[in-house]
Amino acid sequence: MSIEAPRDVWLPIPPEEIDGLPEGFEYLFWDGGEDGDQPYPGDPGDCVVYVVPYMKAQRVRVAPLAEMRRVRVVQTLTAGVDDITARLADLPSGVRLCNARGVHEASTAELALTLTLAALRGIPQFVRAQDRGHWEGGFHPALADKNVLVVGYGAIGAAIEDRLVPFEVARVARVARSQRTTARGPVHPFTELPALLPDADVVILSTPLTETTRGLVDTEFLARMKDGALLVNVARGPVVDTKALLAELETGRLLAALDVTDPEPLPPAHPLWRAPGVLISPHVGGPTSAFLPRAKRLLVDQLGRFVNQEPLRHVILTTGAAAV
Secondary structure, rough: OOOOOEEEEEEEOOHHOOOOOOOOEEEEEEEEEEEOOOOOOOOHEEEEEEOOOOOOOOOHHOOOOOHOOOEEEEEOOOOOOOHHHOOOHOOOOOOOEOOOOOHHHHHHHHHHHHHHHHHHHHHHHHHHHHHHHOOOOOOOOOOOOOEEEEEOOOOOHHHHHHHHHOOOEEEEEEEOOOEEEOOOOOEEEHHHHHHHHHHOOOEEOOOOOOOOOOEEEEEHHHHHHHOOOOEOOOHHHHHOOOOOHHHHHHHHHEEEEEEEEEEEEOOOOOOOOOOOOOOOOOOOOOOOOHHHHHHHHHHHHHHHHHHOOOOOOOOOOOOOOOOO
């Protein structure tokens, strides 16, 4: 198939570093620069596929959208697409928005398990004691025999369960937007959360940020968690009501391990930094050595599908289409 002009593809990875890119496109490198200061590599109006820069500020990622009058595909390199859905009005009708399903499952699931184990086994206290040269023993809970609730059971949620099972957890309960059955057991709808929360020793959030999940973990949600339970968030910061979580942490009733926060980045003076029983990592679930090879494979596959007029993978929505 030949692609009629325009045929520009904007990539945030230098095209010469990606083996197997299909012919038929003009590949242009643009990752926004250090602070959005990189000049555009061409006319945004000639871009037909825009691959959104990874790990850049939202204002950088969305900056060219309003000028991309002929864009047909917007491909993120993140699992969440909330930064782009907030700017859908900038896009013409018929644009397919695709996420990076398959790119981040391994690294995000690894971090979810790391945060869970570190928080339960007291690793932050050990590190602080090491800084003081102090041998500080003690009794800490194990992950073994715990009931774990995974809220947001998509590809990342399933990868988290894959890594939980060898640790001899007592049970994994699964929650997603829609009820369904998997090989490992049932997936419960969000409406069943109130009944599931009181039994969970560990609650892991891996849900996308949507209007339904924004503020999902509020005062009522947290109140239903059992005393001493651990909340792990590898989803998005606004899924959790920070004020409500702080209130629980300050009483010492709950523990938390957070890779994402609201606000983010967390300001130096924010009380969440010093709240008891909280472990914070700076949104590092995705950026690992696992990212680049998986991202390259995704781009080669998607662009091959586009040039051959085959169905694209991981289409979240099409602009101008009726909501389902």
